[in-house]
Amino acid sequence: MTNRVLIAPSRYVQGKNALTDLGNELHRIGKSPLLVADDVVWGIVESTVAESLRAANLEVARVGFNTYTTPEAVDELVAKIRDDGHDLIVGVGGGSTIDACKAAGHLAGVRWASVPTAASTDAPTSALSVIYNDEGEFLEYRFFPRNPDLVLVDTQLVANAPLRFLIGGIGDALATWLEARATERGQGSTMAGGRPTQSGLALARLSWDILHEHALAAIDAVRDGVVTPSVEAVVEANTLLSGLGFESGGLAAAHAIHNGLTAAPSTHGLTHGEKVNIGSTAQLILEGAPVDEIEDFIEFTTRIGLPNSLTEIGLSVDDRDALRAVAEAATAEGETIHSMPFAVTADQVVDALIAIEGISRRVRAERGLPEPAPQEEH
Ligand SMILES: NC(=O)c1ccc[n+]([C@@H]2O[C@H](COP(=O)([O-])OP(=O)(O)OC[C@H]3O[C@@H](n4cnc5c(N)ncnc54)[C@H](O)[C@@H]3O)[C@@H](O)[C@H]2O)c1
Numbered sequence: 001m002t003n004r005v006l007i008a009p010s011r012y013v014q015g016k017n018a019l020t021d022l023g024n025e026l027h028r029i030g031k032s033p034l035l036v037a038d039d040v041v042w043g044i045v046e047s048t049v050a051e052s053l054r055a056a057n058l059e060v061a062r063v064g065f066n067t068y069t070t071p072e073a074v075d076e077l078v079a080k081i082r083d084d085g086h087d088l089i090v091g092v093g094g095g096s097t098i099d100a101c102k103a104a105g106h107l108a109g110v111r112w113a114s115v116p117t118a119a120s121t122d123a124p125t126s127a128l129s130v131i132y133n134d135e136g137e138f139l140e141y142r143f144f145p146r147n148p149d150l151v152l153v154d155t156q157l158v159a160n161a162p163l164r165f166l167i168g169g170i171g172d173a174l175a176t177w178l179e180a181r182a183t184e185r186g187q188g189s190t191m192a193g194g195r196p197t198q199s200g201l202a203l204a205r206l207s208w209d210i211l212h213e214h215a216l217a218a219i220d221a222v223r224d225g226v227v228t229p230s231v232e233a234v235v236e237a238n239t240l241l242s243g244l245g246f247e248s249g250g251l252a253a254a255h256a257i258h259n260g261l262t263a264a265p266s267t268h269g270l271t272h273g274e275k276v277n278i279g280s281t282a283q284l285i286l287e288g289a290p291v292d293e294i295e296d297f298i299e300f301t302t303r304i305g306l307p308n309s310l311t312e313i314g315l316s317v318d319d320r321d322a323l324r325a326v327a328e329a330a331t332a333e334g335e336t337i338h339s340m341p342f343a344v345t346a347d348q349v350v351d352a353l354i355a356i357e358g359i360s361r362r363v364r365a366e367r368g369l370p371e372p373a374p375q376e377e378h
């Protein structure tokens with residue numbers, strides 16, 4: 001029988017204004033950090049980061065970052081680390097920047113740290129990166145022997161970030177329990193390279209429970225840019241619990257369908273977590289989950305502001321060719337959909353994707369929620 005495996009970052013730090021501690025925290029793991037942040041993020045964090053690093057006697061060296069985590073973007077960072085002699089790379093921003101830094105740190109043989117400035121994904125904690133081409137289509141997962149040495153999240157930054165990022169992170173984190181549960185029911189292994197551990201499953205479940213209790217209240221708070229206990233709970237669920245839960249609990253259909261959706265140009269304006277939520281809704285249908293559970297999931301995610309219909313991702317039930325392309329990509333060899341407790345074909349995925357439209361429309365009508373509308377690009 002395959003071993004059960006749990007992996008985790010070495011140190012997780014979360015709190016309001018935690019960014020002021022970044023210098024001290026980095027000083028524990030490196031002497032010459034390379035910070036990677038795009039211009040938007042750097043504009044927000046530069047003064048705090050610079051002051052904190054200088055107080056810890058660390059130099060402030062920063063490079064920018066563009067849209068996607070491509071092989072070329074990773075290689076450029078590796079060259080920068082080598083040319084300038086850095087011993088640590090620090091991804092400051094969203095999941096794309098952080099993934100590029102993990103991949104570059106691994107290739108360059110230095111340590112890496114994650115400083116998420118939005119609670120938009122569980123990328124900061126994991127020991128893997130998701131690599132895309134220039135068009136934003138999924139290429140591959142890259143796995144590393146270690147998780148980040150440090151994950152530092154400033155909850156005030158998260159509360160100041162556009163609300164859509166927190167909502168995306170909630171979508172990413174809700175999938176965690178659904179996929180871990182499916183992996184445990186089947187024979188699949190996790191991204192950590194073993195069977196799910198009880199701890200991985202429990203953390204995935206805790207993330208789900210926290211979100212059902214606190215997500216709506218956290219959204220209210222972040223709309224006004226304030227940090228409350230609900231915001232703290234949701235940031236931890238989105239970032240740490242979801243990260244540990246997916247890596248050591250298992251990914252299944254939801255993320256495979258997300259990866260398939262990246263092949264559909266109409267979804268490119270959506271966040272990671274929004275696409276994942278389409279995958280979660282389709283997974284529930286695919287696995288024949290109890291109807292109550294499916295309907296409650298649709299109601300809850302609609303209230304959160306996550307898409308759960310084709311209309312919201314720019315597709316319709318008549319887009320058979322596009323849906324087939326998504327389903328073919330989602331069921332490619334090696335995809336996590338094969339961790340489901342039964343064999344899944346592309347036909348089944350097409351049917352599940354078509355089915356989400358009708359059920360989403362009916363549940364919304366029955367429960368007094370607005371009908372699905374195409375989401376605005378961002
Ligand atoms: N490796 C993993 O385990 C893992 C897990 C989940 C997702 N991912 C990856 O993460 C990526 C998606 O990450 P994402 O959803 O964070 O998006 P992103 O990183 O692609 O984009 C984030 C955007 O938000 C902006 N931003 C960040 N913080 C901000 C702030 N405080 N205020 C204003 N703007 C801010 C950035 O400038 C950037 O434009 C995908 O590539 C996905 O595959 C990886």
Ligand SMILES: [Zn+2]
Pocket residue numbers: 121122172255272276
């Ligand atoms: Zn994800």
